[in-house]
Amino acid sequence: MKKITLALVAFICLSTATAQIRIGKAILPYEEKFDNVELKLNGAGLREMLWVDLYAGGLYLQNKNNDPKKILEANETMAIKLNIVSAFVTQKKLIKAINEGFERATFGNTKPLQDRIKKITTLLSEPIVKNDIFDLVYIKDKGVKVYKNQKELGIIEGRDFKYALFKVWLGEEPASEAVKKGMLGIQ
Template sequence: MPCISGGRTAALSLILAATLAGAPVIAADMELAGVRVPEQLSEGGRALTLNGAGLRTKFVVKVYVAALYTTVKSSDAAALINSTEPRRIRLQLLRDVDSKSLDGALQEGLRDNTPKQELAALKDPADRLSRLMADIGTAKEGDVVDLDFDARGVTITANGKQRGRIDSPEFARALLRVWLGDNPAQTSLKKALLGN
């Protein structure tokens, strides 16, 4: 009878040998709720890798698939929030959502994860976010909203078209806490974004 464990060892040895020899390791996309989630993206010429992805639901209704992309994978929420490296939250809508509802959810997440004094200091960038969401209008099923975070702030893009930028590192960190903070929009989604 053939030894299964020996076959596994041989296969692992071949994979390891190929990796050490510099052979490319092919990253695989994943699918979640019928949405293809790419394993890699690029931002400003830098490769971003899928850190984790999950489903946002509200009252059992599927709202969007969220994916977090980073330069280096991490399960440490605080490190990801405070990083100055490029990061992207991609929201792929699973239903139509009007801009007022989308902005309301983001503003609620900001309130839930930001101390009152800090939130008051972030009023101007929070208002700017509301205006940008209003400019996007109703996000339709299948639409993609990207939030690109860097050392200086956050850029909002809808369906590949840049809608605007908010230059405030403090606000960028507060906005990331909507998904990764102590009181996230959805605990199971936070865990999924952190790769757990």
């Protein structure tokens, strides 16, 4: 009986520690921890183009929320995870998409953020391959830490930068409506 109980406890601990969700070909964890803050998957969506899955995007928050304005304005630790599932997503295409996203997010007024936009594109200058995972983590009162495959690449300061960056996926003209709805959990 003791062995069965131990096996059951071990199984429960193992299954909760590896809880994940499949979005297309990507697998995203239900929980993440950044800067000692526990975050839970708010929602996730799949970016497709011409019936090709490009990446899965997940939004991690401390508490569930489906209001993009409140999420964008919040000064609390949160993250966007991008799981690349296609070789069609290259470093050059990602940087182009981010630059276009900042243009839309700021209504063409990128000048106040220009140095920091350049910094994020520099951080993303390494080649991208299928199964790369990017975490864009806003740390409360600090800025956005950029991770690639769990390796920290750098930090970009400013809540205004976080607002514009997260608006690329959660704004009025998102990179993908399906990813936005998925991240907000309203799909």
